[in-house]
Amino acid sequence: MKSGKVLLGVLAGAAVGAIAGILFAPDKGSRTRKQIVDKGEDYADGLIEKYDEMTAVLSKKYNNAMQEVDALVAKGKNKYNQAMLEVDQAMSNGKNKLDDTKNQNS
Template sequence: MSTGKVVLGTVAGLAVGGILGILFAPEKGSVTRQQILDKGNDYADDLKSKYNGIAETLKEKFQAVKNDAENIAQSGKAKFDEVKNEINRPAANY
């Protein structure tokens, strides 16, 4: 099971449990609605925070892969230029 599915299932379970707990609590309707709204906002903030963390991690990994690819390309170009010079050097001696 992927980590994303586990996190989503956990968040959904917490949300459902929190809402059911509030709905069955002996409070006035207006108080219960406010509590549901507060819990929903808390869950939304938590989800945004996790999303931002994942997005930042992916951005960092993408940048690292991009840097590695640029280094490999530069190394390949340098090796190509070196081989090209080796081939042209003997031809210039004739």
């Protein structure tokens, strides 16, 4: 996020500098206003483009993170199921041994 703030600061500084340069340049008022509007549109387009790029990058990172989460959840479920099978087998073995012991004592 720091690079986004730096980029925004650089773009804002460039916009202020360009507008100040236009305002202090000796030119007709209508032409100066047109130049300001044109520069403003250029900077707005640049900001929109950078916003779209950042959105795409964040979206990709989000999707990658979600895939990793899904993989971890699946791995956790698999380990849980394996543990439950082992518990069931251990309980079954214990019950069988108990039954065998009861039968031997009868």
